[in-house]
Amino acid sequence: MTDSASPLPPIAFIGGGNMASAIIGGLIRQGLPAGQIEVVEPFEAARDALRQQFGVTAQPAATAALARARLVVWAVKPQTFSEAARQAAPHTAGALHLSVAAGIRSDSMARWLGSERIVRAMPNTPALIGQGMTGLYARAGVTPAERALVEQVVATTGAHLWVEQESQLDAVTALSGSGPAYVFYFLEAMVQAGVDMGLTQEQAQQLSVGTFVGASELARRADEPLDVLRQRVTSKGGTTHAAIQSMEDDEVAQRFMRALDAAEHRARELGEEFGGAASG
Numbered sequence: 001m002t003d004s005a006s007p008l009p010p011i012a013f014i015g016g017g018n019m020a021s022a023i024i025g026g027l028i029r030q031g032l033p034a035g036q037i038e039v040v041e042p043f044e045a046a047r048d049a050l051r052q053q054f055g056v057t058a059q060p061a062a063t064a065a066l067a068r069a070r071l072v073v074w075a076v077k078p079q080t081f082s083e084a085a086r087q088a089a090p091h092t093a094g095a096l097h098l099s100v101a102a103g104i105r106s107d108s109m110a111r112w113l114g115s116e117r118i119v120r121a122m123p124n125t126p127a128l129i130g131q132g133m134t135g136l137y138a139r140a141g142v143t144p145a146e147r148a149l150v151e152q153v154v155a156t157t158g159a160h161l162w163v164e165q166e167s168q169l170d171a172v173t174a175l176s177g178s179g180p181a182y183v184f185y186f187l188e189a190m191v192q193a194g195v196d197m198g199l200t201q202e203q204a205q206q207l208s209v210g211t212f213v214g215a216s217e218l219a220r221r222a223d224e225p226l227d228v229l230r231q232r233v234t235s236k237g238g239t240t241h242a243a244i245q246s247m248e249d250d251e252v253a254q255r256f257m258r259a260l261d262a263a264e265h266r267a268r269e270l271g272e273e274f275g276g277a278a279s280g
């Protein structure tokens with residue numbers, strides 16, 4: 001690990017799928033020894049991939065070996081969280097808990113795990129290349145030192161921000177958690193439009209991806225508001241105006257905002273459906 005950071009403790013992952021792999025990749029890249037990471041993952045092919053890619057220990061089920069972990073990262077689907085917690089909780093009493101599951105409330109986790117030491121995170125898949133954006137929420141029982149430990153882990157995957165209210169994590173999920181899929185969706189449409197206009201697939205993809213990267217970086221660095229950046233592209237009576245007017249006529253912005261509402265609503269629903277007392 002870097003000189004300024006304290007060494008990370010042993011970390012366990014419950015669930016070894018896409019999101020766990022992205023975080024494990026970040027930790028290994030930053031120099032955490034593979035021997036410090038233990039994964040519980042029932043799917044054999046996923047276990048093999050984790051061992052091969054990162055050299056970490058991967059078990060099909062929770063065992064007493066988990067008790068070594070000071071931090072337990074919950075990276076299972078919301079639908080399987082309560083069952084995974086039932087299996088692993090007897091071995092994780094001494095740990096700080098970090099969940100990346102969409103929707104599942106820290107109240108549910110506290111009940112399942114018998115602990116108040118819970119942080120919820122909402123990462124996204126650019127974490128795979130260290131360009132992730134993660135929203136974080138800490139329950140009151142989490143100490144400043146524990147928050148710092150979480151920040152140290154999340155920093156290996158990109159940037160983060162804390163929210164004060166747990167319900168705000170549903171908005172984070174709708175914006176940045178699910179967000180990469182919206183970007184890919186728009187990119188797919190741009191590429192298809194380019195191909196329809198006579199470009200090759202490769203040309204259209206290079207132009208479209210390059211435009212998202214460049215415009216996003218410009219927005220990140222600029223002091224001006226987004227609408228000013230947009231207006232600077234939009235010459236009077238020009239091509240951009242024609243495109244934006246067409247989108248305005250079709251109420252694309254309103255429809256897009258409706259899609260984000262659907263994502264936020266689904267996050268709340270997941271919490272109610274799979275975090276309730278009945279599934280505890």
Ligand SMILES: NC(=O)C1=CN([C@@H]2O[C@H](COP(=O)(O)OP(=O)(O)OC[C@H]3O[C@@H](n4cnc5c(N)ncnc54)[C@H](OP(=O)(O)O)[C@@H]3O)[C@@H](O)[C@H]2O)C=CC1
Pocket residue numbers: 014015016017018019020040041042043046075076077078080083084085087100101102122123124125177178
């Ligand atoms: N993918 C994304 O972009 C993001 C995902 N998330 C959240 O991350 C969590 C994981 O998502 P993701 O990594 O995409 O999902 P994956 O399906 O890739 O990974 C979840 C893994 O957990 C395993 N699993 C199932 N039951 C158990 C159990 N009892 N104990 C241990 N492991 C178990 C699954 O195995 P099997 O396949 O055999 O069931 C699966 O391999 C979700 O809660 C999601 O909301 C958050 C932000 C972004």
Ligand SMILES: O=C(O)[C@@H]1CCC=N1
Pocket residue numbers: 102173177178
């Ligand atoms: O689609 C999902 O439910 C998860 C949470 C955010 C991104 N993927």
